[in-house]
Amino acid sequence: MAKSVLIDLTRCIGCRGCQIACKEWNERKAKKTEMRGVYTNPPELNSETYTYIKFVEQEKDGVPVWSFIKDQCLHCKDPACVSACPVEALKKTEAGPVTYHFDRCIGCRYCMLACPFYIPKYEWEKAVPWVQKCSFCSERIKADMVPACIKTCPTGTMFYGEYDDVLKEGRSRINKSPGKYVDHIYGEKEAGGTSWMYISNVPFASLGFNANIVNRNFPEYTWKYIGKIPAVIGVVLIVGAATWALTRSKNSDKEE
Amino acid sequence: MTSHEKDIKMWTPFTMVLLLVIGLGALVIFYRLVNGLGAATNLNDRFPWGLWIGFDVLGGVAMAAGGFLIAGAVYILNWKKYKPIVRPAVLTAFFGYLLAATAIMFDIGVPWRIWHPAVMWQIHSVMWVVAIHVILYTLTLATESSPMIFEKLKMNAALTFVKKIMVPVVLFGVLLSVLHQSSLGAVYLIVPHKLSNLWYSSQLPTLFLVSAVMMGLSMVSLENIISSKAFNHKPNMEILSGLARGTLIAAVIYGALKLIKLFKGGIGSAFDGSLEANMFLLEMLVGVIIPIVLLLSRKVRASINQILFVDILVVAGILLNRLNVAVFGVYRDQSATGLSYFPTLMEFIVTLALVAAAIFGFKLAAKYLRLFPEPEGA
Numbered sequence A: 001m002a003k004s005v006l007i008d009l010t011r012c013i014g015c016r017g018c019q020i021a022c023k024e025w026n027e028r029k030a031k032k033t034e035m036r037g038v039y040t041n042p043p044e045l046n047s048e049t050y051t052y053i054k055f056v057e058q059e060k061d062g063v064p065v066w067s068f069i070k071d072q073c074l075h076c077k078d079p080a081c082v083s084a085c086p087v088e089a090l091k092k093t094e095a096g097p098v099t100y101h102f103d104r105c106i107g108c109r110y111c112m113l114a115c116p117f118y119i120p121k122y123e124w125e126k127a128v129p130w131v132q133k134c135s136f137c138s139e140r141i142k143a144d145m146v147p148a149c150i151k152t153c154p155t156g157t158m159f160y161g162e163y164d165d166v167l168k169e170g171r172s173r174i175n176k177s178p179g180k181y182v183d184h185i186y187g188e189k190e191a192g193g194t195s196w197m198y199i200s201n202v203p204f205a206s207l208g209f210n211a212n213i214v215n216r217n218f219p220e221y222t223w224k225y226i227g228k229i230p231a232v233i234g235v236v237l238i239v240g241a242a243t244w245a246l247t248r249s250k251n252s253d254k255e256e
Numbered sequence B: 001m002t003s004h005e006k007d008i009k010m011w012t013p014f015t016m017v018l019l020l021v022i023g024l025g026a027l028v029i030f031y032r033l034v035n036g037l038g039a040a041t042n043l044n045d046r047f048p049w050g051l052w053i054g055f056d057v058l059g060g061v062a063m064a065a066g067g068f069l070i071a072g073a074v075y076i077l078n079w080k081k082y083k084p085i086v087r088p089a090v091l092t093a094f095f096g097y098l099l100a101a102t103a104i105m106f107d108i109g110v111p112w113r114i115w116h117p118a119v120m121w122q123i124h125s126v127m128w129v130v131a132i133h134v135i136l137y138t139l140t141l142a143t144e145s146s147p148m149i150f151e152k153l154k155m156n157a158a159l160t161f162v163k164k165i166m167v168p169v170v171l172f173g174v175l176l177s178v179l180h181q182s183s184l185g186a187v188y189l190i191v192p193h194k195l196s197n198l199w200y201s202s203q204l205p206t207l208f209l210v211s212a213v214m215m216g217l218s219m220v221s222l223e224n225i226i227s228s229k230a231f232n233h234k235p236n237m238e239i240l241s242g243l244a245r246g247t248l249i250a251a252v253i254y255g256a257l258k259l260i261k262l263f264k265g266g267i268g269s270a271f272d273g274s275l276e277a278n279m280f281l282l283e284m285l286v287g288v289i290i291p292i293v294l295l296l297s298r299k300v301r302a303s304i305n306q307i308l309f310v311d312i313l314v315v316a317g318i319l320l321n322r323l324n325v326a327v328f329g330v331y332r333d334q335s336a337t338g339l340s341y342f343p344t345l346m347e348f349i350v351t352l353a354l355v356a357a358a359i360f361g362f363k364l365a366a367k368y369l370r371l372f373p374e375p376e377g378a
Ligand code: SF4
Pocket: A073, A074, A075, A076, A079, A080, A081, A082, A098, A114, A115, A116, A117, A118, A119, A120, A133
């Protein structure tokens, strides 16, 4: 039942229509940026930018190749950010999107630290700040509409559908044209699997995709600790009480 | 009242400086509330946590470990020898937690929602575990410190009652502390790819707990020596050597755990000359290696000044450890796209102000409450 997206990096032409459509739908303001001598703008996601296109130029077989990488929340299947949030301000919905609920958020920013993809951003400049990130247009999905960026894209870079179908589509595109794609669906296993996945004609590491992300559900890391707490409670209380009982009689209690 | 009350001069130039710093800190906090975190701090999207979390929260809580250790030793293990230092130890812990709680309060984006974790439970979040423990343990420490206040106010019924429930309260405090110290380490379990291998370990909860024990014992010893110098009473050498032995044992365990981890993770990364490697070496040298070498000598453990020196090293070293985990250990990863972090003057002022407030509070307690019980029969 969960919606999912495959981003085929070979199809993107870097028009940034998605970046604009996203801003419009989500009523995000422009942020002032500077000339930096590169096409990527803004340089990173920020509290007003849920998605952006990263421009990467490299050489393949002696010819320059451009890659345009759309970046946004990957809507992990078992998200680090959701497990990190102390007040359930972040939720993984059944429909697929990981949504943020500002009315609960205390602004601890642990989600920002925990997210392996550096997605949640903060409104640092505001006196009452919220976390901001792509919501997978969860309100549009609820209304049976396609997310804004996908609706806008002129080249069909994003294949949108049910999770299983999307994964199948990725596999079959790689298999159908041997040599065209690298044999890797980014997001199939990364961080335990994500709802947004990528296929590419050049190795992902060369495009700045984080190669250090483990293929494991991140919440497990902390659950290994939290799961032990009941045992610790038992042991400390029992050992503590026993120690107190045993040592009490030995040292006669010289009260002041 | 107590014999040393008249000895403590309240309005010294030092106190004035403390108050000045506290005042400045209050101004900065006001500025931060009106203008937001971005205006007051250098925190940014790649460095969501900085000095306040690394030093005030992680450091402040570690500093407070002496409270549960000494209270546990006296009330659970019935090591009555340490009874004279229970009160200052618990009070230090209380101030440590107040320091941490205040820092959290103004570090989170929406301070007036600080109570949310108490009603919005999310047991899968280490941060929730941390929040609940801050609340519960601060209350526990207040209860453990309350006899001093009840004494002063001559509220005998309340005093008798608190003394009666002291053992279970202390046991509860020990439990909360074990969980809280370790859960602060557990916060970083979820960033295996961000925190440098020099600090990241699946043993982080244990490492935080053991290093907090070192820090807590040293802190108790430190404040005993300093207050005995300041308030002119003789420190009990037997207690100080006992604390020094405790620090030594914890330091050896900690050192061994770190060493095993280092060998498993490739020891070379500690000597590659990078910023994080150097910070790591500094931390280990100051906080662990030199203290172990010194404390192994019986002569050191018998000298007040040398114990004081070791205490300062341990406290500084473990504080550096917390700062390293929070800032320097993640620096390489988080600065990868060019953003950097160095605290603003305002961040430093707030940190200083919180420390000043703790010292000032301790001084007030030493003057007006029976913080250092007279020796038996005196
Ligand atoms: S990419 Fe980051 S913010 Fe998005 S769901 Fe995964 S952990 Fe959460």
